[in-house]
Amino acid sequence: MNTHHTPFARKLGAFVALSDIELALLDQLHSRRRSFAARRDMVHEGQVERSAYIVASGWVCSYKLLPSGARQIVDFQIPGDFLGLRSVLFRTADHNIEPITRVQASEVQARDLLDAFNTAPRLAAAVLWAASRDEAMVVEHLVDLGRRDAKQRMAHFLLELGARLKLVGLGTNEGYACPLTQYLLADALGLSAVHVNRVLRDLREEGLVSFQQGKVIFENFAGLVALCDFDRTYLDHEGPLMR
Amino acid sequence: MNTHHTPFARKLGAFVALSDIELALLDQLHSRRRSFAARRDMVHEGQVERSAYIVASGWVCSYKLLPSGARQIVDFQIPGDFLGLRSVLFRTADHNIEPITRVQASEVQARDLLDAFNTAPRLAAAVLWAASRDEAMVVEHLVDLGRRDAKQRMAHFLLELGARLKLVGLGTNEGYACPLTQYLLADALGLSAVHVNRVLRDLREEGLVSFQQGKVIFENFAGLVALCDFDRTYLDHEGPLMR
């Protein structure tokens, strides 16, 4: 474990063993560091945006807004995650991005990334893996909304987040710190904030998880996994071209 | 319009004007043609699969199955669509793929694709565009499930499908032929089949769309668009690196 490196390096390192040279390249990507205040949109839909970011610290969410005013959060980004990779490819962003907490992120020019890939092709594979994992998470999220009831959805969500945070050293099987409000959870899970509250109470009273004071604590990990059939294989696929 | 070419070429052609050389390359990709019977899984979860397909004719769906027996259809593939691009990158497929009708598809080896890209780099951009459009569709689908009610979901779904079919010459603003059953619609939209039926009746009685005898007919296109705030920009993004 390279606990002394960035969350990004740490995440990729869980996938391919990285050499010192590769680690150094990754660190170089973090040179253009920027900071964002909580709750002020970083990117909004339709905006012409040419750079992507790697989150160094803090939490971000990407969401779509409906004319009705309803909001659907597509995903949360935590340290080590890419942000707006799509908006680099396409001229305009197709969703909004908002920091939940104060966020430190490194701006990444497409060119820098490509240069790094040329020097160390294994990095390309690792980044591709990360992107594909993100896609798998969106699909799993889709299943949540389509075919799981509120309690299972919540359980699944909290477990997935836990697994992701653990990967970058921000959580354990005991629990993790989580700055999300019940409103944010509601917009991610397709529920009302009131119902989120009730579901959290149920889970707590059943001794499965508690989420209070910004801390998620797994009281009965196995029970929670069983409740929602959590299967983490989609999070730790073996990699492309890497056999 | 190159009506005499494959749906795949036609779809990419809507994005970049393709030269004769490029068109020829695309046609070559269709050399290894295979046929699949309806309802017999082409790929199942966990299977080690190394080839991708381009659908030439027929409809396919990719879905995930829950232990409870519930099913969530992630997307439908129609002629011109890629199938299992992800399962080529990763060793194992992470969802099931099933033909809805008899399907003709061309097997595409990763190598062939890469060779074509080397010869005509613009093709890479076009394929990347297509892949990214698919991703945007999944996100839109997520919004459907999370924040739209049954009627809006259905309207949005039928409109999106119409736009996709039109792109490959299989539909118009009047309507299109559609082999989906109400059970399939239910599994895609996160509803019960019974409710799908009721929603379709409502839409028909309101004179918006009718879906009967395997035909979707738009009775009031504008009204339908208004009902669900259909915004097709996510389907015809301008392309990457293509300004």
Added chain:
DNA sequence: CGAGGGTTTGACTTGAGTCAATTCTGGTGG
């Protein structure tokens, strides 16, 4: 001319939403 999917419909149940009020908490300024 059956048989078996697929489609419809009605009657009833229920998970989740809405509305509205109350409590808790962390941060602020005096």
Added chain:
DNA sequence: CCACCAGAATTGACTCAAGTCAAACCCTCG
């Protein structure tokens, strides 16, 4: 150190969209 405030979390009472169950109906194809 404390009163105060705004945002967040809770809770209860009521409503409603969508699900479930069960029974017809109806094409279409062998």
